[in-house]
Amino acid sequence: MRHYLKIELLRMLRNKRYIIFVIAFPVLFYLLYSNLWGSEVDQATGVKGSVTLMVSMGAYGALAASIMSSAVPWSQERQSGWLRQLQITPLPGWTIIVTKLIASMVLVLPALLLVALAAVLTQHVSLPAGEWVGLIAALWIGTIPFIALGLAIGSVLPPDTAQPVAVIGMFGLALLGGLWFPESLMPETMKSIAHVLPSYDYANIGWQIVAGETPQASMILGVAAWAVGLGALALLAYRRATVRA
Amino acid sequence: MNAIAFNGVTKKYGDVVAVDGLSLDIPAGSTVALLGPNGAGKSTSINMLLGLLRPTSGEITVFGSSPDEAVARGDIGAMLQEGAxxxxxxxxxxxxxxxxxxxxxxxxxxxxxxxxxxxxxGRRADKLSGGQTQRVRFALAVAGGPKLLLLDEPTAAMDVESRRAFWGNMRSYAAQGRTIVFATHYLEEADENSDRVVVVAKGRVVADGTAAEIKAGVAGHAVSFRLGDQPAAGLDALAGVSAVEIQAGRVTVKTSDPDATVEALYRKTTLDIRDLQIHGADLEDAFLALTKES
Structure with missing residues (x-):
């Protein structure tokens, strides 16, 4: 299974489109936005724009990596017959989805860490060690619902629909979660949609950590509930996709 | 020991019967061709052997256990029809x-x-030609050193030269004492590369034996000669004869045993036989005859 994981990581890191979309984009946007608004300070929390944006773009990169590393590759493998190739080897069925989950979690890290590195190097962002650890850990573990969503999409849809659905899902979650512009600027209906989405709670946990606050239990519960719900959906969809009729 | 045993296996998709009460034993170490037209149930049978499909009724064992267990043990390698x-x-x-x-x-x-x-x-898979991809898929099928190798129309995307090379590779794998079952609708491939041919049509076994036996088992041979205006009565009663046709003074008798028929022509009739010709059946004729009947 370790070798399987290695193979999964290798292939994604060789995929140029993936690298551009999920690693280069968030870093570039961070550099751009932090140059524009990096020195603005939030009146309520006293957090600088460069720090808030680091959380936003880190969260966006992690969200994008979660969905893009899971949905389309998995859908393609199902359709192309690679899944069958694996099913006729001694590899136990459950290792496929577990490996995919772990691989996606590893693939989230470059985007997350590079955005943080860009923040430190270009905006001289500094946080207490505890906040760094908490922030990275929260944004990392918090990707589980998004990976589960990606795997569910990949199990249910063929590649040519999985691709647009994954992209729309990714941008939709990012936009409504307030990663591109603050949720306070949204109209009321959008706001109420945003509040139930996992990306909103996910990003807020990050912002609360860098503001030196303890994340609200309701936010953590929100992400956890989505993780359980989407995880169950992903498992169900996976079982349906691999059923032997 | 049997590598494979099908015991009254039926597979239905709704009302469509893909495999119809198939019973078949394949001893370990043999190379068997599953020969049949498209839709004969070859792929369905192979997918059931791999546990990818479940029989509607009947039982399949691979080296004495269920297909799932055989796959989990690493006993089976396969090259399926599709697979990127x-x-x-x-x-x-x-x-x-x-x-x-x-x-x-x-x-x-x-x-x-x-x-x-x-x-x-060192080449990436997206830089391979179709024939090269097939070779990789063969490599994936044998990589685990499986005791049973299943090949579902393995040469479908290959040119003549790759085909020859492919069967050479397959035979050297078979020579290591492995069991090989391949599905094909190319008669030549079945004839040249297997020691047993199982002809399937509409989900049933319609013939089973060596290629030579199958050819012989069908009234595909013919003996013809010039009859002129002699009477043709009694020809259909001769040894081996299944049909008699007369056209423009020339008679053609279809026979399952041309040697016996010719002998009977000379010994048991008083006909003046001129310009005798014996036409051999090839596997193609046998195949067409067998799959049409069912």
């Missing part, structure tokens, strides 16, 4: 990955050599 590779991985990476999933794999270099891939080992 991971585009970003090289030939060596893909083959090595699959190889390592098996408990007793073949050495990587041996696998690459067996599939003529040594020179392509």
């Amino acid at each position: 590779l991971i585009p970003e991985l090289t030939v060596r990476e893909s083959v090595d990955f699959i190889r390592r999933l098996y408990p007793n794999p073949l050495p990587l270099d041996d696998v690459l050599r067996m599939a003529d891939l040594t020179d392509l080992a």
Whole structure:
């Protein structure tokens, strides 16, 4: 299974489109936005724009990596017959989805860490060690619902629909979660949609950590509930996709 | 010991019967061709052997246990009809990955050599031609050193030369005492590369034996000669004869045993036989005759 994981990581890191979309984009946007608004300070929390944006773009990169590393590759493998190739080897069925989950979690890290590195190097962002650890850990573990969503999409849809659905899902979650512009600027209906989405709670946990606050239990519960719900959906969809009729 | 045993296996998709009460034993160490037209149930049978499909009724055992258990033990390798590779991985990476999933794999270099891939080992799958991809898929099927190798129309995408090379590789794998079952609708392939041909049509076995036996079992031979205006009565009663046709003074008798028919023509009739010709059946005729009947 370790070798399987290695193979999964290798292939994604060789995929140029993936690298551009999920690693280069968030870093570039961070550099751009932090140059524009990096020195603005939030009146309520006293957090600088460069720090808030680091959380936003880190969260966006992690969200994008979660969905893009899971949905389309998995859908393609199902359709192309690679899944069958694996099913006729001694590899136990459950290792496929577990490996995919772990691989996606590893693939989230470059985007997350590079955005943080860009923040430190270009905006001289500094946080207490505890906040760094908490922030990275929260944004990392918090990707589980998004990976589960990606795997569910990949199990249910063929590649040519999985691709647009994954992209729309990714941008939709990012936009409504307030990663591109603050949720306070949204109209009321959008706001109420945003509040139930996992990306909103996910990003807020990050912002609360860098503001030196303890994340609200309701936010953590929100992400956890989505993780359980989407995880169950992903498992169900996976079982349906691999059923032997 | 039987490598494979089908015991009254039926597979239905709704009302469509793909495999119809199939019973078949394949001893370990043999190379068997499943020969039949499209839709005969060959792929369905192979997918059931791999546990990818479940029989509607009946039982399949592979080396004495269920297909799932045989797959889990690493006893089976297969080259299915469809199967793409991971585009970003090289030939060596893909083959090595699959190889390592098996408990007793073949050495990587041996696998690459067996599939003529040594020179392509470093190439990415998305840079391979169709024929090269097929070779990689063969390599994936044998990489784990399976006791049973299943090939579902393995040469479908190959040109003549790749085909010849492919069967050479397959035979050398068979020579290591492995059991091989391949599905094909190419008669020549079945004839040249197997020691037993099982002809299937509409989900049933319609003939089973060596290629020679199958040819002989069908009234595909014919004996013809010039009859002129002599009477043709009694020809249909001669040994082996199944049909008599007369056209423009020339008679053609269809026979399952041309030797016996010719002998009877000379000994048991007083006909003046001129310009005698014996036409041999080929497997093609046998195949058409067999699959049409059912």
